[in-house]
Amino acid sequence: xxxxxxxxxxxxxxxxxxxxxxxxxxxxxxxxxxxxxxxxxxxxxxxxxxxxxxxxxxxxxxxxxxxxxxxxxxxxxxxxxxxxxxxxxxxxxxxxxxxxxxxxxxxxxxxxxxxxxxxxxxxxxxxxxxxxxxxxxxxxxxxxxxxxxxxxxxxxxxxxxxxxxxxxxxxxxxxxxxxxxxxxxxxxxxxxxxx
Amino acid sequence: xxxxxxxxxxxxxxxxxxxxxxxxxxxxxxxxxxxxxxxxxxxxxxxxxxxxxxxxxxxxxxxxxxxxxxxxxxxxxxxxxxxxxxxxxxxxxxxxxxxxxxxxxxxxxxxxxxxxxxxxxxxxxxxxxxxxxxxxxxxxxxxxxxxxxxxxxxxxxxxxxxxxxxxxxxxxxxxxxxxxxxxxxxxxxxxxxxx
Numbered sequence: 001x002x003x004x005x006x007x008x009x010x011x012x013x014x015x016x017x018x019x020x021x022x023x024x025x026x027x028x029x030x031x032x033x034x035x036x037x038x039x040x041x042x043x044x045x046x047x048x049x050x051x052x053x054x055x056x057x058x059x060x061x062x063x064x065x066x067x068x069x070x071x072x073x074x075x076x077x078x079x080x081x082x083x084x085x086x087x088x089x090x091x092x093x094x095x096x097x098x099x100x101x102x103x104x105x106x107x108x109x110x111x112x113x114x115x116x117x118x119x120x121x122x123x124x125x126x127x128x129x130x131x132x133x134x135x136x137x138x139x140x141x142x143x144x145x146x147x148x149x150x151x152x153x154x155x156x157x158x159x160x161x162x163x164x165x166x167x168x169x170x171x172x173x174x175x176x177x178x179x180x181x182x183x184x185x186x187x188x189x190x191x192x193x194x195x
Numbered sequence: 196x197x198x199x200x201x202x203x204x205x206x207x208x209x210x211x212x213x214x215x216x217x218x219x220x221x222x223x224x225x226x227x228x229x230x231x232x233x234x235x236x237x238x239x240x241x242x243x244x245x246x247x248x249x250x251x252x253x254x255x256x257x258x259x260x261x262x263x264x265x266x267x268x269x270x271x272x273x274x275x276x277x278x279x280x281x282x283x284x285x286x287x288x289x290x291x292x293x294x295x296x297x298x299x300x301x302x303x304x305x306x307x308x309x310x311x312x313x314x315x316x317x318x319x320x321x322x323x324x325x326x327x328x329x330x331x332x333x334x335x336x337x338x339x340x341x342x343x344x345x346x347x348x349x350x351x352x353x354x355x356x357x358x359x360x361x362x363x364x365x366x367x368x369x370x371x372x373x374x375x376x377x378x379x380x381x382x383x384x385x386x387x388x389x390x
Contacts, residue, residue, distance in 0.1 A: 029308040030271040032264040058254045059273070066258045069227040076225045078254070113224040
């Protein structure tokens with residue numbers, strides 16, 4: 001998505017070889033017009049998938065998810081991060097390993113909100129190692145719902161999560177795939193190679 | 196706002212005399228069409244205020260804030276909850292007392308995103324004791340920005356935050372004000388008395 005890539009080049013800040021700061025438009029200050037355009041792109045790519053629910057994870061996934069949900073006219077559920085497993089049967093829970101924090105955290109979704117009749121699209125802001133998406137897929141599987149795929153705003157292609165998920169046969173649509181950020185220079189994957 | 200009040204009566208769950216669970220449409224599963232209608236109402240009420248930024252607080256404030264920001268064509272900043280004061284000069288920070296958890300927590304906003312030229316609208320999902328809004332106002336004051344007021348989805352009128360803020364001369368626009376929930380029965384304040 002050209003508009004997004006332009007914004008990343010203009011306003012993204014590369015820290016080291018693998019951290020991209022996009023807090024000026026994506027995950028602290030939100031460019032609402034860009035976010036709507038991002039959602040339109042997700043809605044277009046998944047328009048034939050008969051989606052009934054969108055699943056995301058707090059906090060930064062909420063903005064792209066709610067705009068996409070609005071355009072597709074479906075509810076959005078956001079998984080909550082909790083400190084420990086509650087063993088509450090009314091909750092679906094999954095453990096996610098954070099490579100950044102080098103520890104596991106638990107996410108949960110009330111079992112009231114996803115069931116076997118649902119066709120679910122995952123939306124998130126970043127895809128790096130793919131652990132968050134795996135956790136959300138775990139929850140969708142517990143609910144016996146159907147997974148359509150994952151829509152991701154920015155994929156860090158060099159961190160392998162996208163490759164791993166696609167190898168598992170999961171449809172991943174990333175609006176910008178970054179193949180390298182070494183020496184502060186952002187290199188995007190060509191659109192033709194993205195699939 | 197009649198559509199919202201109807202939804203609260205149909206889907207809200209009263210726990211005890213003062214807890215209202217609205218996780219089926221507002222703060223876990225999000226009814227995206229209702230959320231857009233809520234944002235249209237905020238945008239209408241504040242349309243003459245020359246707003247340049249919307250400020251909210253993670254997590255449940257994000258959905259109503261981003262739709263309102265989209266309609267008013269302004270960016271949305273969400274304050275992040277952090278465990279302790281970082282003494283980072285590039286951050287505005289405020290302490291908020293949570294009556295529910297009976298402890299203070301800190302919120303922060305990067306000083307890059309709000310400045311003296313901004314006219315800021317606060318948006319949040321709930322107003323109870325008003326401590327979160329006070330914390331956000333503290334940050335707006337630190338930035339020397341202008342405060343327009345606060346748009347709140349549901350105000351628990353019996354908990355005094357709205358009264359306290361209005362007494363301070365702050366414009367508070369709540370789309371549903373609940374005056375009582377005793378014995379599980381939700382009583383809304385009349386529209387005429389809301390101001």
